[in-house]
Amino acid sequence: MKNFDDLSTEEMAALTPEQVSHYIDVECLEQGIPLADIEEDKPVVEYPAKTEVFFRVGGMVFKHEADAMTVASFETMNDRYESDIGYGSEVRWYEPHDDGDYGRPKIEAVKAPTRAAVLAGGAKLRAQLAALEAWKKREKTSDDNAKKRSAVASEVWSVVNKASATLSMWERLATTFVKYLDVAGGDREIALRFMRTAHPQFEGEAEKQALARANKLSVDNKAVA
Numbered sequence: 001m002k003n004f005d006d007l008s009t010e011e012m013a014a015l016t017p018e019q020v021s022h023y024i025d026v027e028c029l030e031q032g033i034p035l036a037d038i039e040e041d042k043p044v045v046e047y048p049a050k051t052e053v054f055f056r057v058g059g060m061v062f063k064h065e066a067d068a069m070t071v072a073s074f075e076t077m078n079d080r081y082e083s084d085i086g087y088g089s090e091v092r093w094y095e096p097h098d099d100g101d102y103g104r105p106k107i108e109a110v111k112a113p114t115r116a117a118v119l120a121g122g123a124k125l126r127a128q129l130a131a132l133e134a135w136k137k138r139e140k141t142s143d144d145n146a147k148k149r150s151a152v153a154s155e156v157w158s159v160v161n162k163a164s165a166t167l168s169m170w171e172r173l174a175t176t177f178v179k180y181l182d183v184a185g186g187d188r189e190i191a192l193r194f195m196r197t198a199h200p201q202f203e204g205e206a207e208k209q210a211l212a213r214a215n216k217l218s219v220d221n222k223a224v225a
Contacts, residue, residue: 174213
């Protein structure tokens, strides 16, 4: 099978979906993009058991819930005031501040392992975490490869679709030329003038290809040649 870049417009337009897929695979491999990534199971991390309970209020963490409640109650005191500049910085007054529950800290119970449990995991835990991070990077690379494969497929199909559109245009120009030739009473030069005046795309390669196809369509081959 020819290289994709070596295919003529007619050959590209005639490709089947299976053949296009073949050229997509070839182009991916030429660019170093794997056709499929080898799936790997997510590494297992044996985290230490979370046996300790703490209480968090905003950015502070307490061992005892009573301490967290003390801070929370302080933060939600209603007897707070806010200033309003009003008519300028020299004319300022204060009013009671009350924004309801919005922004008020809430107590959140959180669990965590003990320091001893974490240290006991030692090298094994660090190795498992490192393996997990490496797996995440490979997963990202796999996603990137999928996007690259999709981009290559879009590019190849774009070229194939353009070839089909170009071929269709050549054929329409050929049919039109045969019609104009008949209108011109078989005078090739007049028919060419009609084409070039009415159809700007009838030039260069398009003109050459259209005339070649018109030669097959015309009853009078000599008039077109």
